[in-house]
Amino acid sequence: xxxxxxxxxxxxxxxxxGNNISDLYGCYDLSDDYVRVVRNEAVMVEGGxxxxxxxxxCVGDGEADHVSKVSVEGASGPNSQWxxxxxxGTILGLPPTPEAVNFDGAGPGIxxxxxxxxxxxxxxxxxGNNIxxxxGTYDFSDDNVRVYRNQxxxxxVTGGPYEFTVGDGEADNVSSVMVSGNSGANSQWxxxxxxGTILGLPPSPEAVNFDGAGPGxxxxxxxxxxxxxxxxxxENNVSDLYGCYDFSDEYVRVERIDAAAGxxxxxxxxxxAKDVINLSMDVPAGKKIGVRLxxxxxxxxxxxxxxxxxxxxxxQRVPSGLYFMTINDGSGKRVTxxxxxx
Numbered sequence: 001x002x003x004x005x006x007x008x009x010x011x012x013x014x015x016x017x018g019n020n021i022s023d024l025y026g027c028y029d030l031s032d033d034y035v036r037v038v039r040n041e042a043v044m045v046e047g048g049x050x051x052x053x054x055x056x057x058c059v060g061d062g063e064a065d066h067v068s069k070v071s072v073e074g075a076s077g078p079n080s081q082w083x084x085x086x087x088x089g090t091i092l093g094l095p096p097t098p099e100a101v102n103f104d105g106a107g108p109g110i111x112x113x114x115x116x117x118x119x120x121x122x123x124x125x126x127x128g129n130n131i132x133x134x135x136g137t138y139d140f141s142d143d144n145v146r147v148y149r150n151q152x153x154x155x156x157v158t159g160g161p162y163e164f165t166v167g168d169g170e171a172d173n174v175s176s177v178m179v180s181g182n183s184g185a186n187s188q189w190x191x192x193x194x195x196g197t198i199l200g201l202p203p204s205p206e207a208v209n210f211d212g213a214g215p216g217x218x219x220x221x222x223x224x225x226x227x228x229x230x231x232x233x234x235e236n237n238v239s240d241l242y243g244c245y246d247f248s249d250e251y252v253r254v255e256r257i258d259a260a261a262g263x264x265x266x267x268x269x270x271x272x273a274k275d276v277i278n279l280s281m282d283v284p285a286g287k288k289i290g291v292r293l294x295x296x297x298x299x300x301x302x303x304x305x306x307x308x309x310x311x312x313x314x315x316q317r318v319p320s321g322l323y324f325m326t327i328n329d330g331s332g333k334r335v336t337x338x339x340x341x342x
Contacts, residue, residue, distance in 0.1 A: 001039070005031040043119040047141040048075030050115060054146040058226065058244030059104050070098040070113060070145055077117030077139070081125065085112050089131045098145070108151035108183075115141040150244045152224035155182025159205075160220075160252035160298040163326045163336040166211050168259035170338075175322075176296040177205040177220060177252050184224030184246070188232065192219050196238045205252065215258040222248040252298075257335060266327050272340040279311040279327065290328035293339065295321070315341050 008015075008028030015024060050072055057065035084093040084101060087110055095101050098113050118125075118138035125134060159177035166172055191200040191208060194217055202208050205220050225232075225245035232241060267280040279291060291311060293301040301318055323339045 001037050003035040003037065043078065043137055045077035045117040045119060045137055045139045046075055047117050047139040048072040048115050049142050050113070050145055052145050054148060056148040056150065056226075057103050058151070059106060059108065059149045060151040061104070063104060065103040065149075066101065067098050067103075067113070067145065067147065072115040072141060075115055075117050075141070078120060079118045079122070081116045081118070083114045083116050083125075083131065083140075085114065085131060086110070087112065091125075091127050091129050091131060093127065094125070103147060103149055106149055109149050111147045111149070112144040113147065114144050150185070150226040152184030152186075152226055152244060152246045153182055154222055154224050154246040154248040155179045157220070157222050157248040157250050157252055158297065160254065162252070162298070162324070163255045163257060164210050165259050165335050165337075166213060166215060166256040168211070170211060172210040172256075173208065174205050174210075174220070174252065174254065179222040179248060182222060182224050182248070185227055186225050186229070188223045188225070190221045190223050190232075190238070190247075192221065192238060193217070194219065198232075198234050198236050198238060200234060201232070210254060210256055213256055215256050217256070218254050220252040220254065266335045266337070268325060268327075268337050268339065272342045273315055274342055275314070275316050277313045277315055277325070277339060277341075279313065279325075281327065290326075292326045293318075294324055294326075296323075 004021075006015075006028060008024075008026060012024060012026035012028050014026075021030065050070065052067070052070045055067050059065055082095050082098055083091060084095065084098075085091055092106075092111055093101060103111070114131075116125075116138060118136060122134060122136035122138055131140070157177065157179050160174060162174050164172035189202050189205055190198060191202065192198055199213075199218055200208060208220075210218070221238075223232075223245060225243060229241060229243035229245055231243075238247070269278050269280070277293075279289075281289065289311065291302075291313065293313065293315075295301060301315075301323065302313060318341050320342050321340075323341060325337045325339045327335050327337070
């Protein structure tokens with residue numbers, strides 16, 4: 001309809017509802033223009049109700065993660081759209097169906113799937129906008145489907161490697177084994193053999209005394225995992241774990257040397273050492289000895305090989321503290337000794 005303004009003199013005839021303005025008779029004038037009013041029939045929209053339980057995915061592993069059987073009931077309106085948002089309502093996607101979304105590359109977090117019904121002319125329905133900023137006639141579903149995206153990171157382990165002479169009654173504990181860059185709901189240190197069989201689940205690497213473990217090699221890992229992990233038990237193999245988890249990129253190697261095989265010939269003195277460390281051992285003719293001095297983090301302090309029965313190592317410039325010394329006696333036997341430098 002059109003809104004006009006009319007000015008007229010006394011005696012104007014025909015100014016009645018139902019008449020046409022062309023039938024007016026008298027002295028009058030209509031405004032040069034008018035206001036146009038468009039009256040649309042009211043549009044009813046209903047977002048509907050969604051039917052489906054939450055979904056939980058382990059993302060970032062390269063395997064496609066799709067929801068299934070998400071349906072809407074009771075929705076009405078001239079236009080319909082599926083909307084994926086974060087928990088703050090920011091629009092992450094506008095897929096044709098919920099099943100079309102592969103959540104594997106989305107990273108860790110939580111997102112919500114909604115159904116939207118709306119009339120023509122809706123503004124602001126774009127990725128990156130917030131649903132609170134939409135303008136027009138619209139209605140979201142009464143509820144949403146929550147999608148939990150888990151992506152644990154085992155992190156990076158530093159420290160070691162370690163070599164211990166086990167079975168001699170002296171405690172053999174690692175130290176300064178650390179993990180960085182890890183993330184996830186749960187965290188666990190795991191000790192395995194070289195085949196991946198779980199030997200222990202200690203609260204920390206330092207809690208393990210390797211002296212009673214016997215000779216061999218074991219590996220210390222860090223594990224991050226989501227709730228619901230199955231198979232994390234001693235004597236199981238890590239390949240049998242089931243759930244959402246990630247091991248550290250590296251491990252700490254611990255080599256355990258039999259004390260009986262290494263008692264023979266190695267003497268390290270004086271202890272504590274101040275200026276020098278003397279090493280005395282029986283060396284088979286024509287064989288070399290190997291000496292490695294390293295700190296608690298596994299960093300080399302000095303290493304050497306000589307065709308002698310006694311070796312003197314200058315430690316005047318080595319900071320005070322606890323160190324480890326690994327000696328190869330030339331016959332294939334290796335012994336690890338704790339060394340204190342003052």
